[in-house]
Amino acid sequence: MSDEKAGINEVHRRDFLKAGLVFGAGAAGLAAGYAAVPDAFARAVFAAKKDGITNDRVLVMIQLAGGNDGLRTVVPLQDPKLHDFRPRLAAPSVAQALPLSNDFGLNANLKGVKSLWDKGRVAIVQGVGYPNPVFSHFESIRIWETGDPTRRSINGWLGRLMATQYDTLGHPLTGCACGATDVPGALRDLQATLTVVQNGKTFGFQGGSDIENAVTALYKGTPGIYGALFDTAISTAKDTIATLKTAADKYQPAAAYSDNAKLVYSSKNQLAAALQLAAELIVTGTGVKLLHVTLGGFDTHYTELNRHDDLLGYFDQAVSAFYSDLDAHGLADKVLVATWSEFGRRPKENASGGTDHGAASPLLLIGNPVKGGFYGAAPRLDDLDATGNLKYKVDFRSVYQEILSAHLGADAKAVLGDTFEQIPFIAAPVSVGA
Amino acid sequence: MAVETEATRPVSRRRRGVSRREVLGVALAGGAGVAAIRLLGIGSPPAPSAAPATGKTDWISPLGGESARVSQLLRRVTFGAAPDELDRALSDGYAKTVQRLLETPPAVPPALAGADQAAKGNAIRAQSLQKWWIDWMLATPTPFAEALTLFWHGHFTSDYRKVGLQTPWIYWQNLTWRQHALGDLKSFLLAVTSDPAMLRYLDLGNSTGQNPNENYSRELMELFTMGPGHFTEDDVRASAKALAGWREPQPGTDGKVGIFDPRRAFKGGPLAFLGTTGKFDTEAVINAILAQPATAPFIVQRLLTRLAMNNPAPAYVNRLADGFRRSKYSLKQLLRDILTSTEFNAPPTYRSLVKSPVEFMVHALKAVKAPELSQLAVQGGGGMGQNLFDVPDVGGWPMNEAWISSNTVVSRVNFVTGVLNGLKSVPPSGKAPAQHLESVVSPATAQLLNGASDDRERWFIVLASPEFQLK
Numbered sequence: 077m078s079d080e081k082a083g084i085n086e087v088h089r090r091d092f093l094k095a096g097l098v099f100g101a102g103a104a105g106l107a108a109g110y111a112a113v114p115d116a117f118a119r120a121v122f123a124a125k126k127d128g129i130t131n132d133r134v135l136v137m138i139q140l141a142g143g144n145d146g147l148r149t150v151v152p153l154q155d156p157k158l159h160d161f162r163p164r165l166a167a168p169s170v171a172q173a174l175p176l177s178n179d180f181g182l183n184a185n186l187k188g189v190k191s192l193w194d195k196g197r198v199a200i201v202q203g204v205g206y207p208n209p210v211f212s213h214f215e216s217i218r219i220w221e222t223g224d225p226t227r228r229s230i231n232g233w234l235g236r237l238m239a240t241q242y243d244t245l246g247h248p249l250t251g252c253a254c255g256a257t258d259v260p261g262a263l264r265d266l267q268a269t270l271t272v273v274q275n276g277k278t279f280g281f282q283g284g285s286d287i288e289n290a291v292t293a294l295y296k297g298t299p300g301i302y303g304a305l306f307d308t309a310i311s312t313a314k315d316t317i318a319t320l321k322t323a324a325d326k327y328q329p330a331a332a333y334s335d336n337a338k339l340v341y342s343s344k345n346q347l348a349a350a351l352q353l354a355a356e357l358i359v360t361g362t363g364v365k366l367l368h369v370t371l372g373g374f375d376t377h378y379t380e381l382n383r384h385d386d387l388l389g390y391f392d393q394a395v396s397a398f399y400s401d402l403d404a405h406g407l408a409d410k411v412l413v414a415t416w417s418e419f420g421r422r423p424k425e426n427a428s429g430g431t432d433h434g435a436a437s438p439l440l441l442i443g444n445p446v447k448g449g450f451y452g453a454a455p456r457l458d459d460l461d462a463t464g465n466l467k468y469k470v471d472f473r474s475v476y477q478e479i480l481s482a483h484l485g486a487d488a489k490a491v492l493g494d495t496f497e498q499i500p501f502i503a504a505p506v507s508v509g510a
Numbered sequence: 511m512a513v514e515t516e517a518t519r520p521v522s523r524r525r526r527g528v529s530r531r532e533v534l535g536v537a538l539a540g541g542a543g544v545a546a547i548r549l550l551g552i553g554s555p556p557a558p559s560a561a562p563a564t565g566k567t568d569w570i571s572p573l574g575g576e577s578a579r580v581s582q583l584l585r586r587v588t589f590g591a592a593p594d595e596l597d598r599a600l601s602d603g604y605a606k607t608v609q610r611l612l613e614t615p616p617a618v619p620p621a622l623a624g625a626d627q628a629a630k631g632n633a634i635r636a637q638s639l640q641k642w643w644i645d646w647m648l649a650t651p652t653p654f655a656e657a658l659t660l661f662w663h664g665h666f667t668s669d670y671r672k673v674g675l676q677t678p679w680i681y682w683q684n685l686t687w688r689q690h691a692l693g694d695l696k697s698f699l700l701a702v703t704s705d706p707a708m709l710r711y712l713d714l715g716n717s718t719g720q721n722p723n724e725n726y727s728r729e730l731m732e733l734f735t736m737g738p739g740h741f742t743e744d745d746v747r748a749s750a751k752a753l754a755g756w757r758e759p760q761p762g763t764d765g766k767v768g769i770f771d772p773r774r775a776f777k778g779g780p781l782a783f784l785g786t787t788g789k790f791d792t793e794a795v796i797n798a799i800l801a802q803p804a805t806a807p808f809i810v811q812r813l814l815t816r817l818a819m820n821n822p823a824p825a826y827v828n829r830l831a832d833g834f835r836r837s838k839y840s841l842k843q844l845l846r847d848i849l850t851s852t853e854f855n856a857p858p859t860y861r862s863l864v865k866s867p868v869e870f871m872v873h874a875l876k877a878v879k880a881p882e883l884s885q886l887a888v889q890g891g892g893g894m895g896q897n898l899f900d901v902p903d904v905g906g907w908p909m910n911e912a913w914i915s916s917n918t919v920v921s922r923v924n925f926v927t928g929v930l931n932g933l934k935s936v937p938p939s940g941k942a943p944a945q946h947l948e949s950v951v952s953p954a955t956a957q958l959l960n961g962a963s964d965d966r967e968r969w970f971i972v973l974a975s976p977e978f979q980l981k
Contacts, residue, residue, distance in 0.1 A: 257895035299567035
């Protein structure tokens with residue numbers, strides 16, 4: 077199969093129930109008013125699945141955690157208001173920006189992104205947000221993760237996608253969080269299996285197969301509200317370890333990934349290693365479709381001037397290496413990189429040389445699948461909302477919709493629950509359900 | 511084989527203490543459709559009966575017996591118990607043990623070596639700081655205080671990355687939180703607001719009334735006291751102004767609290783905050799927050815879901831919150847109310863929490879009496895998602911189901927392997943399932959325990975089991 081040779085295999089349907097993973101919540105627990113969470117867990121059963129999406133497109137979501145300052149990422153070059161709001165922050169970023177047009181330039185440290193822009197490989201969607209912006213990190217993260225500004229949903233938008241439109245049975249690497257220890261909210265859905273690998277090189281049981289066998293026997297039919305989660309985590313880990321073992325021999329990185337950026341701002345600072353693991357999973361044909369990585373440290377309430385630039389420089393190096401690596405392996409046409417962040421930052425700077433929580437900000441979509449250029453509309457600095465924040469121009473679910481339907485060939489409405497304005501940044505949409 | 515069920519097992523309410531026999535003489539109770547069983551006499555060959563592998567499966571609660579209640583108490587609020595600690599608590603009984611936990615003043619940890627040199631060019635090493643605390647969790651005679659300090663470290667959180675290690679501030683914060691862990695919430699909040707590490711972590715130390723930094727103001731309400739949805743953006747702005755004026759103490763001095771500089775404070779007249787208009791300083795902001803109906807339930811909910819049960823009923827939360835307010839926000843009274851409530855020991859709450867990585871690792875090291883292996887707990891937390899003094903973000907650590915992923919379960923098992931490999935000899939394991947799992951185990955665990963060939967293997971099964979991950 078040519079796709080397998082190219083490194084991405086097709087997903088095949090396997091209809092089976094993993095023994096021991098089905099359970100009902102204890103009746104006593106449910107009767108005594110402790111029902112809500114146990115009931116959610118009780119649904120963590122492996123239902124037999126219909127045929128899933130079988131195309132070979134891959135999505136990599138990069139979370140810029142903390143709230144990325146859009147005005148220092150895609151810099152307005154001509155707006156005098158920016159200098160009024162930001163006496164310390166505006167001048168250097170405007171002077172050093174890498175011009176993309178008469179009006180906008182990229183942060184000076186996004187040199188690799190700029191060179192991809194010049195090749196038509198970068199789409200910038202300006203002014204992305206949602207109605208009635210929320211300025212809490214955690215509330216807004218949840219909104220972005222679930223795709224639900226009403227904050228009623230629990231499952232992540234990619235989790236829902238996996239659970240309903242991919243066949244994750246026996247394919248633990250359909251969705252993978254790289255460089256993390258916990259399941260990112262965007263990928264969360266109790267009906268889907270999901271792998272989390274912090275470090276692909278060390279992932280495995282110390283003590284080898286004896287330990288692995290003992291633990292596999294130990295985590296079977298575990299009772300209680302966490303039982304299925306534990307058992308699934310162990311069986312997923314075991315499958316993933318086996319896959320990684322064969323993958324490691326087949327992969328040689330074709331680009332220099334470096335995490336020597338000395339970023340001390342956040343514990344989530346191994347973006348390059350996480351993207352290298354993502355590349356390994358893609359290149360070696362593990363069947364991976366949906367990847368999530370996180371770079372922390374964007375909550376720049378203070379001394380933003382160099383910190384934010386350093387973060388973007390590090391992001392730029394890691395993403396450039398990832399793109400080059402995939403390109404050298406002949407896979408760049410299949411993979412879309414998309415950034416997201418819970419919000420942008422306040423136009424007006426604060427006493428600490430930083431910026432407080434804001435609203436709308438631009439998203440970057442990077443890779444051969446995109447049709448390069450500007451989309452959406454930049455929010456106006458002379459038309460702020462009552463909280464002094466930028467007004468959004470594009471609902472973030474419009475971006476999700478294009479990713480889902482045009483890039484992944486998924487039923488976007490089934491995932492998002494509605495249809496949104498089309499933002500056609502994918503160059504050659506795949507057909508839905510392909 | 512003696513078969514004993516919840517219904518037939520005699521429970522004497524008059525007897526204060528719990529006999530050794532009651533702890534160890536657990537029995538197999540395999541009810542129809544129930545897969546969680548109790549083991550009889552680990553060590554003798556019990557051969558568990560064929561319980562159904564799937565179906566209605568919840569843990570059989572052993573909480574009808576006082577020994578299980580004592581064991582659960584120590585697991586939830588003292589990192590489990592070494593055998594001698596458990597013996598003492600069993601002999602005292604539940605009520606007396608609660609009283610002792612609450613009334614024994616927290617033991618003071620030994621000074622962190624080199625901390626006073628941090629500002630003189632010898633920065634503290636993060637690993638030294640982490641090991642200092644793990645060592646104390648293992649050594650302290652008052653582990654309850656450490657469990658509470660860990661809770662507050664995740665609640666009023668700060669991390670060494672932003673605070674830095676060129677001052678002892680993050681270490682001092684730990685000492686301060688311990689002092690307030692059983693005090694009153696108002697004093698605690700005043701200490702949090704002027705804590706040097708917090709002044710840096712949430713930027714209040716470089717905010718001004720003229721151009722306020724909102725970071726601390728927002729998180730004080732959203733994450734520390736009231737929760738989202740109970741304040742407006744205008745409240746965030748107003749309290750940012752009202753709180754401005756604090757600055758960090760001079761590094762290198764032994765100033766353990768921030769300095770309030772009136773020149774940096776807000777001078778613009780009355781502020782409207784949480785429904786009242788007037789002049790607000792730091793104490794007035796905190797008083798206004800404590801007067802809000804949302805504050806007490808928020809703290810109660812947070813404590814319960816980390817230390818007691820995963821999904822407390824609203825009526826229970828409200829009842830505790832009322833008492834908390836009436837006691838003028840006494841944390842000791844709140845904890846007494848929680849630990850002595852029937853809900854705390856209600857059967858549905860049995861094993862309804864997942865141990866945090868630190869709780870899991872410290873309990874494991876206590877169980878095999880291996881404090882000398884504390885370095886493994888320092889290194890082991892990263893893969894499980896919890897490094898001390900290094901929270902993922904200002905929300906602190908996640909809890910319960912968020913601790914479970916393919917990465918974390920492998921890391922937990924590897925920690926157990928590392929600990930057992932690090933021991934030349936292991937303690938006898940015969941009582942381990944009773945002492946650490948109340949002998950309530952799944953059929954899979956029972957089968958492996960019964961087939962284990964030696965102590966080392968049996969300890970591995972106990973500590974790596976899903977049962978041991980729960981509290």
